[in-house]
Amino acid sequence: MSKSAADVLVAYGLGSCVAVSFYDPQAKVAGMLHALLPIASGKGRAPDNPSKFVDPGVTMLLDEVKKLGASPQRLIVRICGGAHMLNAPGFSNTLNIGERNVEMAREVLKKLGFTIKAADTGGNAGRTAKLYVSSGEMTIRSMGQKERPL
Secondary structure (H helix, E strand, O other): OOOOOOOEEEEEOOOOOOHHHEEEEEOOOOEEEEOOOOOOOOOOOOOOOHEEEHHHHHHHHHHHHHHOOOOOHHHHHEEEEEEOOOOOOOOOOOHHEEEEEEEEHHHHHHHOOOEEEEEEEEOOOOOEEEEEOOOOOOEEEEEEOOEEEE
């Protein structure tokens, strides 16, 4: 999270992980979650590091950007990542963590009342996402490709 115009939030090496970003253009507040798994599992106990999980990580992200002055009504929401990294003969799609991460991100964001402005998800290649706090611009660079706006 940041409200410093000089900052760039970066999620490096998004394979099956998913990045969820929030940007408030009026308050110039940005936040990004880099989540590894869709949901924390466990018998009713809170995970040690909830930000590793899409749910509850998205809610934590929202709380943090609000603390910096962001308004939920103004937030620009983008998601990226969620590649299918275990793509080999004999592997079933049940191991497609990337797809499950993206589905959970969409579900949680919808529950919270957000519309996703842009998304770059799926495929078989990893990505790096950058969110520029000064402008709210977000770029994506997929393996073997040039950086481009999202």
